[in-house]
Amino acid sequence: MKGLLLAVSLAVLIDISVAVEVCGSKGRGCIEGQALCVDGKCVCQPPNTWGDGAFGCYAPNTVAAQVSSDPKLQNFNNESINFPYPCRYLATHLLTELRNQDNLQVGTCEIMIHSFNAKYRGKFFLHGFDVALNIRYTSGGTVKLSSRHYGIAKSGVYTFKNQGTVGEFYQNGPWGNDDIDYNDYINNVHVTVSKDESNNQLLYQAERCGLRISFVPYDVQDRRAQLSIPGLSIAINTDNHPKWMSKGEVMALAPKDQNGDLFADTVITGFSVEESVFIRAFENEYVQNMPLDDKGKCYATHKAFMKCTRPELRQAIKNCFWMMKKSRFIFCMDKSQSSRKILKLFATCMKVWCATTPCSKAQDLIVKAGCDTIRDIPQVTAFMKGEMCPPVPV
Numbered sequence: 001m002k003g004l005l006l007a008v009s010l011a012v013l014i015d016i017s018v019a020v021e022v023c024g025s026k027g028r029g030c031i032e033g034q035a036l037c038v039d040g041k042c043v044c045q046p047p048n049t050w051g052d053g054a055f056g057c058y059a060p061n062t063v064a065a066q067v068s069s070d071p072k073l074q075n076f077n078n079e080s081i082n083f084p085y086p087c088r089y090l091a092t093h094l095l096t097e098l099r100n101q102d103n104l105q106v107g108t109c110e111i112m113i114h115s116f117n118a119k120y121r122g123k124f125f126l127h128g129f130d131v132a133l134n135i136r137y138t139s140g141g142t143v144k145l146s147s148r149h150y151g152i153a154k155s156g157v158y159t160f161k162n163q164g165t166v167g168e169f170y171q172n173g174p175w176g177n178d179d180i181d182y183n184d185y186i187n188n189v190h191v192t193v194s195k196d197e198s199n200n201q202l203l204y205q206a207e208r209c210g211l212r213i214s215f216v217p218y219d220v221q222d223r224r225a226q227l228s229i230p231g232l233s234i235a236i237n238t239d240n241h242p243k244w245m246s247k248g249e250v251m252a253l254a255p256k257d258q259n260g261d262l263f264a265d266t267v268i269t270g271f272s273v274e275e276s277v278f279i280r281a282f283e284n285e286y287v288q289n290m291p292l293d294d295k296g297k298c299y300a301t302h303k304a305f306m307k308c309t310r311p312e313l314r315q316a317i318k319n320c321f322w323m324m325k326k327s328r329f330i331f332c333m334d335k336s337q338s339s340r341k342i343l344k345l346f347a348t349c350m351k352v353w354c355a356t357t358p359c360s361k362a363q364d365l366i367v368k369a370g371c372d373t374i375r376d377i378p379q380v381t382a383f384m385k386g387e388m389c390p391p392v393p394v
């Protein structure tokens with residue numbers, strides 16, 4: 001019996017190792033069909049001349065934004081930043097030209113993409129994304145497609161969930177069970193959602209709109225050893241002349257040379273770039289309707305931010321932001337797959353500085369979780385001693 005079990009598990013192992021070739025010491029697989037392993041690095045191959053060959057390869061006329069694990073947010077200017085935000089946000093919003101197979105403009109495409117992060121152990125990762133697409137033909141007629149795509153992986157087995165509603169431009173759902181594939185054979189306009197099995201990717205493609213999205217779910221078992229880099233890639237073909245919209249609300253800032261901003265342009269006085277991006281995310285009122293049950297706490301944290309004056313916010317971020325960044329502490333506070341408990345603590349801490357909540361309330365949450373004695377995180381010690389609390393009036 002034991003022999004049989006071993007034979008079975010070996011067969012599974014062999015099957016997995018054949019799927020994607022491991023490249024280099026980091027143990028990543030190169031994107032099959034787009035990149036090759038050269039001297040231990042995944043190198044993108046023409047016509048895709050730039051990008052990370054283990055995650056996303058892009059043509060020269062392409063701008064791309066990415067969200068990868070921890071999570072990291074890369075805007076359309078290739079600027080990358082830590083983004084410890086376990087909620088839903090508007091990634092990008094734009095209008096592109098719809099072009100037929102002869103490269104003639106036959107309409108426009110409005111594209112709105114939200115994405116949402118989730119938590120596993122002490123780390124945040126990209127959980128999924130929502131697309132609202134409105135194709136308007138110059139000759140009349142519109143095609144509206146709205147969909148949600150998310151997923152998770154376990155030991156190399158990838159599970160995707162897709163929902164869709166045809167005929168509506170729903171930036172916030174609700175999504176039904178429609179298949180959102182669309183085919184206009186006369187103009188060669190196609191919208192497809194497909195699974196690229198060899199690269200563990202879900203692909204959302206609307207080539208004539210200049211849009212290509214790829215998504216690799218996070219592997220909760222393999223974690224750092226995951227063969228395919230998990231995350232979201234949004235690629236826009238600049239030949240479709242994108243017009244970037246909702247500049248104040250998008251998190252993946254548009255290209256600077258196309259009327260967009262660099263992260264530095266959106267810095268809030270008195271805060272670092274990373275803090276400013278994080279504050280912008282929580283101050284924007286995005287609809288929180290992710291599949292995991294963190295919606296309420298995401299809203300509550302947004303509300304806590306709205307209570308802050310700028311000077312209060314400065315104190316709050318200085319004394320509370322660490323809670324969202326120390327992964328060992330996050331895991332200690334919240335061993336579930338949701339972010340509810342860590343968000344509850346963080347929002348409580350914000351209210352200590354921006355409302356009248358006593359600091360002891362935040363300290364009690366840490367004690368209750370048994371995390372007040374966690375070692376080697378100086379902020380925990382300082383916070384428990386009251387050194388990161390507002391002065392008590394005498």
Ligand SMILES: *[C@@H]1O[C@H](CO)[C@@H](O)[C@H](O)[C@H]1NC(C)=O
Binds near residue numbers: 050063076078
């Ligand atoms: C992003 O980086 C690639 C590779 O270095 C470069 O070709 C591309 O122009 C950059 N995009 C922007 C918007 O700077």
